[in-house]
Amino acid sequence: FTDGHKYIQSAYDKGSRVFLCEKEVDLPSDAVVIITDNTRSALAKISCNFFRNPSKDIKVIGITGTKGKTTTAHIVKFLLEQGGIKTGIIGTVGSFYGDTVIPTVNTTPESYELQKTLRIMAEGGCKAVVMEVSSLGLKHHRVEGTEFYCGVFTNLFPDHIGTNEHETFEEYAYWKTQLFPVSERAIVNIDDPFSEEIIRNCKGEVITYGYDNKADYVLENCEKVKLSNVLSTAFDVTAKGEKKSFTVALPGEINAHNSLIALALADLFGISDEDSAEGLRQVFVKGR
Numbered sequence: 001f002t003d004g005h006k007y008i009q010s011a012y013d014k015g016s017r018v019f020l021c022e023k024e025v026d027l028p029s030d031a032v033v034i035i036t037d038n039t040r041s042a043l044a045k046i047s048c049n050f051f052r053n054p055s056k057d058i059k060v061i062g063i064t065g066t067k068g069k070t071t072t073a074h075i076v077k078f079l080l081e082q083g084g085i086k087t088g089i090i091g092t093v094g095s096f097y098g099d100t101v102i103p104t105v106n107t108t109p110e111s112y113e114l115q116k117t118l119r120i121m122a123e124g125g126c127k128a129v130v131m132e133v134s135s136l137g138l139k140h141h142r143v144e145g146t147e148f149y150c151g152v153f154t155n156l157f158p159d160h161i162g163t164n165e166h167e168t169f170e171e172y173a174y175w176k177t178q179l180f181p182v183s184e185r186a187i188v189n190i191d192d193p194f195s196e197e198i199i200r201n202c203k204g205e206v207i208t209y210g211y212d213n214k215a216d217y218v219l220e221n222c223e224k225v226k227l228s229n230v231l232s233t234a235f236d237v238t239a240k241g242e243k244k245s246f247t248v249a250l251p252g253e254i255n256a257h258n259s260l261i262a263l264a265l266a267d268l269f270g271i272s273d274e275d276s277a278e279g280l281r282q283v284f285v286k287g288r
Helices: 004-013 038-048 069-082 109-124 135-139 171-177 195-200 255-268 273-282
Strands: 018-021 031-035 059-064 087-091 096-097 100-102 130-131 148-152 185-189 205-208 217-227 230-239 242-248
Touching: 004 195, 018 038, 038 109, 059 069, 069 087, 069 130, 069 273, 087 109, 100 109, 109 205, 130 205, 135 171, 148 205, 148 255, 171 195, 185 195, 185 255, 205 255, 217 255, 242 255, 242 273, 255 273
Parallel strands: 018 031, 059 130, 059 148, 087 130, 148 185, 185 205, 205 217
Antiparallel strands: 087 096, 096 100, 217 230, 230 242
C-alpha cells in the first residue's frame, strides 16, 4: 500500500480535476478537492450511488471464512441456477455470469470495481450474486454500502496475519464478524467455535448448519461414491424434522458440509429438493 496523496500532482497533470483527500493539498484553483476522514469509505459510498445502488436490484450473498469460500460459492451458484435463478460469482477465480467474464484483481474487488460489476450483473439479468467477502475487503471498506441478502460464515483459522494484512488474529477475526451487521440474514457453521461471536453480530434471522444436532441443517452419513466416474460424496441432511439424501459431485466430507449452505439458500429462494439434488450432481469448481 502507498499514500495516494503523493500522486495528486501527477493525476492533475493527466487531466483529473476532482480529488478525494484526507488532508489539505496544494492544487490549482480549477481543481475540486473534497476532504473526508476516510477516502476508502467515501469512495465506497460514491460508487454505490454512481452505479445506482445495484445491490437493491440483485440479491447479494456474501461468504466469509478462512476456508471454503470459493467452492461454496460455486455450489450455491449451481443450485440457484438449477432453480432458474441466474446467478453471478465474484471471487478468487474471477467475476463471471453465464459466458460473460469481468476482469478483477482482488478476491473482493475495490468498491468502485465491485459496484460496477454488480451493476453489470444486474443489467445482464442476474437475480443473485454469490460473493467471496475477505477480511481485507471488509477492513478496507470495499463492500461498504452493499446490501447483503444473506451473509455466510464457513470457519475461522489463523491466516492473513502480517505486513499489509492483519496485525493479530484477533483483528482478523473481528473483521470477519463485520459482514453480519450489514446482512439481512445469516447462515452460520455451528461446528466452528467462533460461530458464537458471529451470531452475536447478526442483525436478522440466523440459520445454522453442521454436524451438531442443534443445527437447523444437520449433516450425517457421508460416503465416497462415483457419479459418472467423478469422485463424489453422498450424504444425508436433516432439516425441519425431515431427513433427505443428496450427492455432490465433489470429493470429501468438507464439500458435503459446504453443500448444506447451498441447500439452506435453496430453501430461502424456494427451490425444490429435486432441483437442488440435480444442481449438486452437476457441480464443478472453475479453476480448482
